[in-house]
Amino acid sequence: MEMKLFLLQRLTAMIMVPFIFVHIGVIVYAVRGGLSAEEILGRTQGNWLWIAFYTLFVICASIHAPIGIRKVLKEWAGMRAQTLNLVALALGLLFLFLGLRAVIAVGGL
Amino acid sequence: MEKMLAVKIWRGEEDGEYVTYHIPSRENQTVLDVVTEIQRQVDPTLAYRFSCRVGVCGSCAMTVNGKPRWTCRSHVKNVVENGVIQLEPLRNMPRIKDLVVDMTEFFDKWKNAGGEFIGTRTRQDRPALVDPASKARKQADAAIECINCAVCYAACDVVEWDKDYLGPAALNRAWSLVNDERHADPKGVLKKAMADGGCNSCHTQGSCMKHCPVGLSPTGSIAGLKKRSLFELFSGK
Numbered sequence: 001m002e003m004k005l006f007l008l009q010r011l012t013a014m015i016m017v018p019f020i021f022v023h024i025g026v027i028v029y030a031v032r033g034g035l036s037a038e039e040i041l042g043r044t045q046g047n048w049l050w051i052a053f054y055t056l057f058v059i060c061a062s063i064h065a066p067i068g069i070r071k072v073l074k075e076w077a078g079m080r081a082q083t084l085n086l087v088a089l090a091l092g093l094l095f096l097f098l099g100l101r102a103v104i105a106v107g108g109l
Numbered sequence: 110m111e112k113m114l115a116v117k118i119w120r121g122e123e124d125g126e127y128v129t130y131h132i133p134s135r136e137n138q139t140v141l142d143v144v145t146e147i148q149r150q151v152d153p154t155l156a157y158r159f160s161c162r163v164g165v166c167g168s169c170a171m172t173v174n175g176k177p178r179w180t181c182r183s184h185v186k187n188v189v190e191n192g193v194i195q196l197e198p199l200r201n202m203p204r205i206k207d208l209v210v211d212m213t214e215f216f217d218k219w220k221n222a223g224g225e226f227i228g229t230r231t232r233q234d235r236p237a238l239v240d241p242a243s244k245a246r247k248q249a250d251a252a253i254e255c256i257n258c259a260v261c262y263a264a265c266d267v268v269e270w271d272k273d274y275l276g277p278a279a280l281n282r283a284w285s286l287v288n289d290e291r292h293a294d295p296k297g298v299l300k301k302a303m304a305d306g307g308c309n310s311c312h313t314q315g316s317c318m319k320h321c322p323v324g325l326s327p328t329g330s331i332a333g334l335k336k337r338s339l340f341e342l343f344s345g346k
Contacts, residue, residue: 006309006335007342071310075270 005067012064019057045108054107058099066092114185116143117195118155122204127195140180140188141169144196144208157208164322167258171208172197177263179256179322199263215259215278222279222307223298228291237291249288252281252330254323261317261327273306277317277327280308284330287337299338308334 030043044050070088073079079087103109114134117127130147141159148155159169164182171180173188174195188194202210230237239246261277262268268276283302287295302308308331317327 002305002307002309003303003338003342007339010339075267 005070009064009067012060016057016060016064019053019060022053023057041106041108044106047107051103051107051109054103055100058096058103062092062096062099065095113192114138114143114189115193116147117193118144118147118207119197119204120155120207122206125204125207134185134192138185140171140173140178140183140185140194140196143185143194144171144180155208156206165256167256170199170258170260170263170322172199172263177260177320179258179260182322199259201263201265201268202259210259212259215262215276216257218275219257219279219282221301222275222283223286223294223301224279224282226286226289227293229293230291239290243290245288245290248333249285252285252288252325252327255281255285255325256323258322260320260322264316264320266314266316267310267312271306271310274310275302275306277311277331280311280334281317281325281327281330283308284333287334296341299334299341302334303338303341308338311335 030040066088069091070084073087074084112134113131116130116132118130119125120128130151132143132146132151135142141162144155144157145159148157157169157171159181160166161168162181164179167179169180170177172178173180173183174190174193176188177199178188185194196208198204198208198210202212202215205211255278257278259278261281265274265277267274280302283298286292286298287302289295292298311328311331313328313332315328318325318329321327
């Protein structure tokens with residue numbers, strides 16, 4: 001299982017690297033002289049490209065982060081395997097829920 | 110007056126204390142010479158390990174002023190701090206007495222990583238012809254000079270945190286066997302090195318590489334194992 005988690009974490013990292021650049025690049029480009037909430041929502045709501053981009057981003061982050069936290073908890077907190085897996089799964093679901101909720105709200109679904 | 114060297118040595122097991130000894134400071138003196146002089150001249154109850162005295166056997170590693178070192182080839186003048194040398198047993202293994210640790214787990218993990226050579230030929234066969242210029246031979250070569258001193262094992266933080274982790278020496282050995290074309294089961298070695306507690310637990314901190322007395326890079330070997338295991342998974346072998 002460790003090998004599969006390792007692989008999954010590397011794959012999600014590979015997907016997220018360009019995403020992070022696009023994410024930050026677009027923020028810097030879009031802000032220009034200042035930005036209001038209406039302006040942001042005006043561009044994002046109903047924009048399927050934006051919705052697809054951030055849905056995939058949220059899914060990758062929800063897989064990537066708990067695998068890393070699981071490892072840190074194993075090494076630094078000495079948790080047992082079963083507890084670790086439950087904590088990591090709970091965190092993953094939490095990140096997925098919070099992230100998708102934000103995508104739905106900002107994407108105007 | 111003769112110049113003296115203060116040597117603080119850990120005495121006892123897990124519970125114990127530092128005892129300071131004073132011996133003459135000499136022009137040419139290794140840390141192992143110092144320990145031997147103390148045991149022979151001052152306190153014969155001091156326990157430590159050594160064998161070859163010339164950096165081949167890997168028996169005499171200890172923690173010298175906080176860093177793991179082979180003591181037979183560590184000159185006092187290179188490691189002394191303000192006229193003091195502090196000696197402890199190696200980290201990450203149970204202490205038996207004074208400077209001696211129980212290395213059972215270290216050697217067990219070496220086996221668990223698939224470190225035993227399995228040949229395919231008998232004594233009636235001709236020796237294998239391995240091209241010294243081949244990539245696999247060069248990769249095996251880079252990892253093969255390990256003396257099993259456990260300096261890397263003591264230097265590694267992941268070993269400290271995760272008792273299941275096989276450690277740098279065992280994985281370095283696995284990498285040399287994965288690249289050994291005479292070995293009967295390189296896939297089996299790779300599988301063991303990829304299992305829980307294997308190469309994927311390494312954080313690439315590089316302490317093993319920094320402290321290895323013979324200048325090997327277990328970090329590089331582990332990176333090789335990670336890469337090779339990814340290819341194996343993708344190719345579905």
